[in-house]
Amino acid sequence: MTTFDATNALAGKRIDRRTLGKWGAAAGLGIGMAPTWIASAQDGIGGDISIPRSGDVDTFDPHHTVAGLSFQAFRHIYEPLVSYNMDLEYEGILAESWEISEDGLTYTFKLRQGVKFQDGTDFNAAAVKFTFDRVIDPVTAAPSAGWVSALKETNVIDDYTVEMVLSENFAPFLSNIAVEYFGIVSPTAVETYGEDFGRNPVGTGAWQLKEWAAGERVTLEGYADYQNFHSYADNKGKPLADSLNFLNMPESETAMAAFETGQVNIMGLDPNDVRQFEDQTEHTVYKQTDVGSIAFVEFATEPIPEGESGVVFKAPFDDINLRQAVAYGINADEIIATVLEGLAQRNYGPMPMGLFAYDPAIEEYGYHFDAEKAKSLLAESGWEDSDGDGVVEKDGEKLEVVLWTWTDSTLERVIQVIQYQLGQVGIGVKLEQQEAGALFANLPDPTPYNLVFMIWGWSEPDILYMMTDTNWGVGNYRDADYRGIVTEARQTTDFDERKALYFQAQQKMLADAAMVPLWTSESVSVVRKNVHGYKQGPGGSDVFTEIWVED
Amino acid sequence: MQIPLSSDVSTNVTLANQRIIRTPFQVFRRRLRASTMTLTGVAMVLAVIVLAIIGPYVAPEDPNEMNLGNRFMAPGREHWFGTDDFGRDMLSRVLHGGRESLMVGIISIAIALVIGVVVGLVSGYFGGWFDMVVQRCIEVMLAFPDLLLAMAIVSILGPSLRNVMIAIGIGGVPGNARFMRGLVLAQREREFVDAAIVSGAGHGRIIFRYILPNSISPMIVLTFMGVAGAILAGSALSFIGMGAQPPSPEWGAMLNQGRQYLRTEWWIGTFPGIVLVFTALGFNLLGDGLRDVLDPSVGN
Numbered sequence: 104m105t106t107f108d109a110t111n112a113l114a115g116k117r118i119d120r121r122t123l124g125k126w127g128a129a130a131g132l133g134i135g136m137a138p139t140w141i142a143s144a145q146d147g148i149g150g151d152i153s154i155p156r157s158g159d160v161d162t163f164d165p166h167h168t169v170a171g172l173s174f175q176a177f178r179h180i181y182e183p184l185v186s187y188n189m190d191l192e193y194e195g196i197l198a199e200s201w202e203i204s205e206d207g208l209t210y211t212f213k214l215r216q217g218v219k220f221q222d223g224t225d226f227n228a229a230a231v232k233f234t235f236d237r238v239i240d241p242v243t244a245a246p247s248a249g250w251v252s253a254l255k256e257t258n259v260i261d262d263y264t265v266e267m268v269l270s271e272n273f274a275p276f277l278s279n280i281a282v283e284y285f286g287i288v289s290p291t292a293v294e295t296y297g298e299d300f301g302r303n304p305v306g307t308g309a310w311q312l313k314e315w316a317a318g319e320r321v322t323l324e325g326y327a328d329y330q331n332f333h334s335y336a337d338n339k340g341k342p343l344a345d346s347l348n349f350l351n352m353p354e355s356e357t358a359m360a361a362f363e364t365g366q367v368n369i370m371g372l373d374p375n376d377v378r379q380f381e382d383q384t385e386h387t388v389y390k391q392t393d394v395g396s397i398a399f400v401e402f403a404t405e406p407i408p409e410g411e412s413g414v415v416f417k418a419p420f421d422d423i424n425l426r427q428a429v430a431y432g433i434n435a436d437e438i439i440a441t442v443l444e445g446l447a448q449r450n451y452g453p454m455p456m457g458l459f460a461y462d463p464a465i466e467e468y469g470y471h472f473d474a475e476k477a478k479s480l481l482a483e484s485g486w487e488d489s490d491g492d493g494v495v496e497k498d499g500e501k502l503e504v505v506l507w508t509w510t511d512s513t514l515e516r517v518i519q520v521i522q523y524q525l526g527q528v529g530i531g532v533k534l535e536q537q538e539a540g541a542l543f544a545n546l547p548d549p550t551p552y553n554l555v556f557m558i559w560g561w562s563e564p565d566i567l568y569m570m571t572d573t574n575w576g577v578g579n580y581r582d583a584d585y586r587g588i589v590t591e592a593r594q595t596t597d598f599d600e601r602k603a604l605y606f607q608a609q610q611k612m613l614a615d616a617a618m619v620p621l622w623t624s625e626s627v628s629v630v631r632k633n634v635h636g637y638k639q640g641p642g643g644s645d646v647f648t649e650i651w652v653e654d
Numbered sequence: 655m656q657i658p659l660s661s662d663v664s665t666n667v668t669l670a671n672q673r674i675i676r677t678p679f680q681v682f683r684r685r686l687r688a689s690t691m692t693l694t695g696v697a698m699v700l701a702v703i704v705l706a707i708i709g710p711y712v713a714p715e716d717p718n719e720m721n722l723g724n725r726f727m728a729p730g731r732e733h734w735f736g737t738d739d740f741g742r743d744m745l746s747r748v749l750h751g752g753r754e755s756l757m758v759g760i761i762s763i764a765i766a767l768v769i770g771v772v773v774g775l776v777s778g779y780f781g782g783w784f785d786m787v788v789q790r791c792i793e794v795m796l797a798f799p800d801l802l803l804a805m806a807i808v809s810i811l812g813p814s815l816r817n818v819m820i821a822i823g824i825g826g827v828p829g830n831a832r833f834m835r836g837l838v839l840a841q842r843e844r845e846f847v848d849a850a851i852v853s854g855a856g857h858g859r860i861i862f863r864y865i866l867p868n869s870i871s872p873m874i875v876l877t878f879m880g881v882a883g884a885i886l887a888g889s890a891l892s893f894i895g896m897g898a899q900p901p902s903p904e905w906g907a908m909l910n911q912g913r914q915y916l917r918t919e920w921w922i923g924t925f926p927g928i929v930l931v932f933t934a935l936g937f938n939l940l941g942d943g944l945r946d947v948l949d950p951s952v953g954n
Contacts, residue, residue, distance in 0.1 A: 355914070356914070356916075359917075437722055441725060520740065522900065533899070
């Protein structure tokens with residue numbers, strides 16, 4: 104069976120509200136402006152695209168990181184074999200076409216001819232084999248290797264045909280490799296630079312690395328011989344702008360000031376800051392559903408030995424009444440309407456709203472805010488407020504719990520409301536925020552905490568398998584029935600059958616109150632008026648190749 | 655002629671002496687009255703203390719009561735200081751927060767005073783290798799900026815207001831100990847100490863009965879001057895999230911919360927800022943004034 108390292112998946116794809124270039128891939132149309140580049144493609148086009156971000160790249164080697172901040176930069180340098188069109192159907196990028204064998208175990212890709220890497224190396228079947236062999240080689244220790252755990256081998260059939268053989272049927276395979284973590288790297292460059300490839304990345308993408316001032320900025324410049332195979336691209340060649348810059352600006356105030364002066368011209372916004380950009384004379388605001396994301400509260404759990412099933416919730420949440428009290432006690436609609444400024448949609452189940460397996464009928468099985476119900480569930484289990492301090496107790500012990508999440512200004516507000524709402528039903532909550540890196544390192548030990556506010560993002564319904572395959576919280580929910588359903592679902596290729604299985608899995612998870620699903624959020628970008636040709640691609644990702652910036 | 659003259663002089667001298675010699679308390683009061691700044695400081699500090707005591711009783715609302723329908727209300731008749739991003743009444747929060755800020759100032763300074771005085775006394779009195787070791791340790795601690803030292807301590811103990819008090823208190827120890835040691839060294843060589851030793855007094859008795867009472871007053875002044883700094887340090891730590899935890903209405907934490915809205919909802923950060931400045935200014939004026947009043951070397 105696959106061992107999916109979901110910690111890394113999460114770190115890689117977790118929603119960073121302050122950054123652009125989120126990758127999602129399902130429902131939701133990209134909003135595009137008229138392709139002004141055509142009209143003005145002669146002279147005076149160019150300029151610099153500058154984007155503020157909360158942090159820096161750790162490496163440009165796509166096989167050595169799953170950090171979202173790195174991905175957002177290197178996804179412009181490399182290209183995958185396949186990607187999505189605007190209708191979120193697969194389309195070939197470096198692969199011209201592909202075939203899947205009857206038994207679902209062999210994928211054969213016909214590759215594009217005449218494509219060159221940024222260092223002049225030819226793109227061919229050998230490069231594809233080199234890339235995927237490198238990913239699954241234990242020596243590489245690629246954190247993304249788990250996403251293609253079913254991949255057994257990659258074979259070169261001829262110069263432009265490559266065959267991938269899976270060890271078992273694995274429905275999410277194509278979706279998982281349709282992402283730049285599996286972008287094809289130049290074999291020559293990897294051999295030349297060795298360990299330093301992460302500082303000297305070479306792919307076939309629209310942009311190549313010009314300068315990386317660690318901790319400060321990343322500067323990419325257009326690749327002169329770039330060929331754009333995306334169907335939504337009007338510009339089929341080299342990007343129009345001179346450079347694409349990612350600037351480190353951890354403080355949102357700094358970023359906003361820089362946006363006002365024009366030092367940066369495209370920026371992701373916190374829900375909180377959107378109000379300041381309502382007057383759109385100097386800029387345009389774009390909103391986009393984070394199609395693959397789900398925000399939820401999970402409970403501390405004890406680890407389950409590999410291969411065994413079941414679930415052990417840490418006390419006091421080993422009592423389902425208490426878990427349900429949390430589910431009934433949180434008023435998600437109120438949080439969405441206020442601190443999230445309406446930039447999220449209530450989701451009653453764990454399946455992200457943009458994925459094909461999402462079914463609104465799950466609402467019937469979800470938990471609707473009901474403070475009285477929450478209180479009565481607590482009372483039913485013997486938790487009552489006898490000393491009148493607002494916090495319930497049982498056998499002289501107060502129900503005081505610790506909630507963890509990572510450092511983020513929007514989440515800081517969200518968890519304060521959750522603290523207040525749970526306080527209203529008698530659950531005392533202490534909040535603790537940690538840097539994302541530290542948080543994920545600390546989560547496997549359930550001793551110091553009881554609840555976690557978490558956001559997961561993934562482009563494939565297999566997320567329901569992945570989120571129960573980590574080593575904390577709902578990741579230790581190894582209920583035999585549930586695992587059976589989601590395992591069957593990832594081996595099923597039929598669309599409707601899979602969807603039905605995931606619905607069943609969600610019902611089971613909700614009945615057990617194994618986690619408390621809250622919402623699927625939306626993200627907002629703001630673009631200055633002197634930026635021409637900005638548009639969003641599939642799933643709301645930014646398309647930078649057609650932008651030019653007026654001085 | 656000579657004698658009456660000298661007698662006149664001596665009479666004059668006597669008169670002059672009568673005019674100048676007053677009890678220390680009278681001098682203190684006179685100087686205190688002469689300084690409007692000091693009096694302003696006293697008034698401000700008293701106001702803050704009164705506020706901290708009665709604030710929670712006069713606050714119109716529960717400071718932590720969220721009313722999400724009333725977010726971002728500008729200051730007005732209903733909410734004098736407006737409401738914050740959770741619809742909480744800012745006036746109630748500011749009033750409740752005073753107690754926390756004042757507590758940080760006083761408790762942390764008390765910790766610094768007690769430990770600093772004991773360490774300084776013992777180190778200065780015994781001298782020798784013991785003094786040597788203690789002083790080197792103090793120098794190491796003094797090499798760190800105060801706030802950095804406090805941050806390091808809080809990160810070890812974990813973020814909470816109680817730990818902030820401990821951290822700031824410990825941060826104040828080396829300075830106090832060093833100062834106290836200097837005072838002790840000056841007293842140790844005095845005749846009354848020799849007299850005590852001759853009369854057979856033990857170390858404890860000499861330290862606490864003779865040296866401490868004679869050297870403590872400058873120490874008290876120094877401490878008082880540190881209160882403003884301690885309050886600001888406590889707020890600074892809360893500002894960066896290491897101190898008071900939500901939903902506590904600590905002023906520094908509120909300032910941090912308001913920082914994000916300065917361009918749009920100015921009142922969320924402004925009111926906690928004003929009271930914080932007011933409090934720090936009050937303690938500073940009082941501290942400066944006390945120094946002028948008690949320091950004989952500063953003019954008359």
